[in-house]
Amino acid sequence: MTNDEKIDPRLAALLDELKPASARDPQAATRARGRFLAQAVSASEERRHNWWMTIFQQKEKFAMNLIMSVLVVLGLLFGGSATVSAAQDDLPTQPLYQIKLMSEDVRVWLASDPNMKIELLMDQVQNRTEEMAVLTLAGITPPAESSIRTQDRIQQALQLATTLDDVSMSAAIEQIRKQLQTQEQSMTQLQSGSCTECEPILQQTRDMLHTQLGQIESNLADPETSREQNQNQSQNQIRTTQTPLATDSPVTPQTSSYTPALDGTGQQNGNINPLAGTPMPQDPGTNQNNYENGNSGGSVNGNGSASGAGGQGGKP
Amino acid sequence: MIPKPDLLAQAQKLDTRALGEIYDLYSPRLYRYAVRLLGDACTAEDCVAETFSRFLQALQKGRGPRDYLQAYLFRTAHNFIVDHYRHESPESILDDDTPDCQNTEENACLNIRQHHVRGALLELTVDQGQVIALKFLEGWENEEIARALNKPVGAIKSLQHRALAHLQKILLDDEV
Incomplete structure (x- = not known):
């Protein structure tokens, strides 16, 4: 700093007293960084989707579904479709998220x-x-x-x-x-x-x-x-898939290795680790994978509701 | 790591990596600036969060800085600080004369003096206050301050001169 103006030493001393700043709380800093990055991710996604929505909103719903389907198939076949690529950063609350899940499953299948x-x-x-x-x-x-x-x-x-x-x-x-x-x-x-x-x-x-x-x-x-x-x-x-379960047959599960249910009920589900004994037969209507096919019924509570935007520090 | 000159260009595309790097680069300096002028860690955190939030909103709308990112961020932070003090009563900031510390605990006395100097800075115009803070607290050169305030260097010198005279009157003339 070049002091091109003479400053009264007493004034300089008073201003100097403001210089020592207390160290920033690292936890508060980390939390603040996390909030900003979440905001940034959200802003980035919003811009990308706005771009796509501008294009698709001009089409009728049928035409849009057709285009989407073609793009998904092309994307899955050639791995270069912009839609599938665009969906890769989507979050569960965003419209292209199901495409992301589908593309992940297809990759495993292939x-x-x-x-x-x-x-x-x-x-x-x-x-x-x-x-x-x-x-x-x-x-x-x-x-x-x-x-x-x-x-x-x-x-x-x-x-x-x-x-x-x-x-x-x-x-x-x-x-x-x-x-x-x-x-x-x-x-x-x-x-x-x-x-x-x-x-x-x-x-x-x-x-x-x-x-x-x-x-x-x-x-x-x-x-x-x-x-x-x-x-x-x-x-x-x-056996479970091929033979319907006799309703009056007593069923005795042979294992106690259960994992907690993830539907917020605090109950346990019949979902057993594949390496940990015999699975408990389940009612086919309560297959835990139903949600992946767009059916959130059965034993899963589809709790996909969002609680609004993240908090920001300071005034709006 | 993205080269510094490319950071702003990438941020304008809402590239999250670039935005993260910008945050890491500037948030410590902004926090220090805010805590010096506000004297409170929580409000300083609010100031940093709000500065980056406004920056992001500006980018989303296709606005925001085209160059001199640091200048833009400090300007935004300073506006937050001024707004913050506008919501406080002036009496609560400038209620005492510069204290005589002979019979007071040094730490408490320092706090009171700091509070008094902050109050005096608020007596200045927004531009004068920012010139003094950037020049004498952050150690910026006049050219950098000129970019931050979007004014010629001559105007910055003039602002500085008037600000120092005014501060001297508020803080020192009572002592004479």
């Missing part, structure tokens, strides 16, 4: 190598937890479906791992464990300060991840048993 399938399934797990984090930071309650879908993909990955040979299975389960530990850590660190309504679903997701990790630990300790359990479960799944 993969022929089980290791690649496991990797893609675990990518989905990571995507869901990241979406939950962004929504929470924006003050929006993440839908229960995100957490249920996360659990389902973990189970699919574990089931696939047990179809591999011994060495590959151990390596795959170890990889899954590492990724789940990271997810669990992220969920634990996630502060729901700006969204108290988010806490139940976050806690349920943390519990679910914790339960899955515990199960993986026991599987790693005893791979043979876990493989047998998986085979038993696969057979039971075939």
